[in-house]
Amino acid sequence: MDRRAFLRLLSYGCLAAGLAPRKLFAAQALERQRPIQFVFAQLKYRGGDWNPHELAVGPLLEELMQRTSVEAATTRREVTLTDPELFSYPFLYVSGKYDFEPFTGEEIDTLRRFLSYGGFLLADDALGQPGYGFDQSLRREMKRIFPDRDFTRIPASHPAMRSFYLLRKIGGARMVRPYVEGINVGPSTPVVYCQNDLGGAWEKDQLGNWVNQCTPGGEEQRRDAFHLGINLILYAMTENYKDDLIHVPFIRRRLAR
């Protein structure tokens, strides 16, 4: 069964299950029959709101599988920093709107090891208020994890911006910043932070309608949000692959057009 057939079957399954995406029994049964290379893991934390867009991940993963060769689990996995399975999911998504409680010392150590040895964290500010709420808490915790490193603006030439799409714009439900930030560790960037509410742009309701409007760019801005999500997943799985010399002349030629 190819993925198109699988997705079709999955849609029928959803309909048959009373359009209940959280109870994708049919999908889970089917997933056991196909190889899964990617699981979208979302971090649960104490305080604040760790899950501002409950239905955001499905559309992104659907898009990921339609556009790329990555075989992904269709449902997200919710993990905490003390979850023994945390290191089974090298891609970690953290989102929220409000302040959250500081991580414990052990959680800080765990996340530092996670990010220092190959793990990736996509942070998404659903509130979009720099200096407040989630933004303030996230920066505080990242400073505890990497005291001698700061968030820096990720340039358009960064491999994360070229891992699949040649990104020229950053999308999201709102346009708080026209760029994303990251923390560099050696040659890689294991933490990428977007304040444009990516999850808000990805989210669809159970009837398949977009939950949030994307302002001010509308659907083009939403599309950019999906492209960024896909690029970041591929970046996490291929690291600086697009920086390899063999890619450089091709990418340069395409960008010149």
Add this chain to the structure above:
Amino acid sequence: MDRLYFVGGLSWWVIGLVALGALAAIGYQFLGLRRRLGVRRAIPLTALRAVVYSLLVFFLLSPGLVQTRVTKLRRPLNLLIDTSKSMSLPGPGGKSRLDAVKEKLTAGDDPLIRRLERDYDLRVYQFSTALAPVAPSAIPQLEATGKGTRLAELLSEAGRDAGANAAIMVVSDGIANGEGRIGGAAPQIPVLAVGAGDSKGYVDLRLADVTAPEFGFRGREFKIDLVVQAYGLAGKSVPIYFNRGKSLVATKNIDIDRDAFEQRVTLSYTPKEIGAQSFSVNTPVLPGEAIADNNHKEFKVDVRRDKLRVLTLSGSPAWNYRFLRMALKQDPFIDLVSFVFLRTPTDVVDVPDNQLSLIPFPIDEIFLEEIKNFDVVFLDDFSYRSYFNVMYLDRVRDFVRDGGGLAMLGGARSFDSGGYADSALRDVLPVELDGKGRYQMDTRARGVLTPSGKAHPITRLVPDAQANEDAWKKFPPLKSLNQILRARGETLLQAAPEGASGGQPLLTVGRYGKGRTLALMSDDIWRWSFGAVGAKESPQNHLKLVRHAVRWLAQEPMFEQVQIQPVSGVRAPGEKSEFIIRVLNDDYTPAAHANLKVEVLGNEGEQIRLEAVEQSAGEYRTEFTPAKEGAYRIEAQADLGGKTIGRDNKNFTVAFPYAEAEDGRPRPELLKDIAEKSKGDFIPLAELDAASLARATAKLDRLAPAEIVERREIPLWGTLTTFSVILVFLSLEWWFRRKWGLI
């Protein structure tokens, strides 16, 4: 010769007091006698008493007489004549240095050697690398054939047993090339150094101290250093030629601006081909040069790849690729080219191609042209079926057959799931495929070392065997596996379900043609890195596994199953050189009864076949006796059961250990230094005659006379004569006293 001396039994102050008392007594006696006998008679009586008192004081000093007799001896003299090869070089008169020495010692009616025999207790030795006694009459038959000059060591040896007051006379050109240090501790006995040869008339051009790397890297410049020495060639200009085989690769002109000239020269070359290559540096031989052979130097450089080139083809982005890439990228000796298929033909993109970073996979370029430039190819969860014709895999098969390394990693697109049972790789892989093997998910299996895995360098992550097993036990379990029909090569790891001690093959290695192959039947190996980090273990063992695998596949020498180990010793023409060859089976256990083909290649391309004898399981010994100096290479290939299990090669240089024929310039300054430090004397050979010998003998006599001194002591006090003399003077005084009526 007699000499008076005083033993001095009493203290000087006692003797002084006695003398003062005697003086006082004499004065008192004189005054008394003058009053009674008058001055004329008082004086003789007082004088007699004064003589007696003086004698008493004199004998209180315990006088004695020493008689000395000196007997002259013949001084022991060890005459050392240098008969090393450099003494065959021509001296100023055209004769060889040794011939000049022989003539000087033996010519004439009263030859110097006779004079030495008369004046000294003479023992004659010839020396080069050892001392050998010769009869004085055999000096004319001496020949300069010694392979070296161990001057410092043999001077010490000659001095050790020479005896008291001995001296050494050494006749040499001053060239010393033994291991002992000249100019260190001074010889314990005086050395009369006679300098044969004169550096002023010496003409030679020499290439010395050539320093070349043992191995270089393709495409990367390497440098060689050498020293150009010239004597007696001031004003000349000479070219230095740097050759690879018979092709000139670089040249440099040297202007010689003084008689004793020395200049360090650096030459460079960028090799373009891999393998052992012969190089040489040389200069033309100029008229009048004493030594022609030292104008040429040879050496071999093993040219290797600067980095191992690794190609990975991955079927899609995946964590296995991510952590494989991380391991390969962190290795500075690996040059990675990777292709990840980010999109399948059925994927639909929502933007024009120019907004995608995807590049077309250069199928023809990779499989028809570039593949030969890689050392190792990884097929990582990759199936050719969606991308190119199966015929391209024929090129991968040829690549392995010709010596490349191939690794297939598991996944839903690998092994049977990737259609490889119907491809050219079916016979190449170290596992058998039947088209039915499934990709299994949701398994839980640990990698367990097999007996082969415990010894194999790929899975030997830590040197200690027990620690290595412990390291493997700490790896997290794997959740996906590829089924295969059976292993064809050596299985190093088995996938053991929880609680089991074994299971289906997980990691298998093998050979195909000249190349090596590896099959890892899982795409979940990334957990051995990231999962280990989660368990607060180091990810290093995953890195080591990847690095070891790449190096083994690329047939890096450190992982060779055949290893030539030179036995230490001198490699000189005519001397037997031994080599030990260790041979290991595919599971890295010692390989007994292997068929070894061993050859030595000389610098002129000559091939010499050697026999190897098995001296213990997996250990073979061979030997080679080179006929001449030069750069050589030994190559060994081991076959077992009809297949080649490995090969190795080593470069080695054959040269006379003392480099006697390298630098023939006489060094009188060294002989002068030895003479000065030992308080001996230096005499140029031309000035050696009876007069100079007499001067040297006189100097030795002043320094340490060769004689026996006999001494006899005779005490003068406490004898009957002493008592009689005193008694005579006292009797005479008594007679005068009686005569003059005092008694």
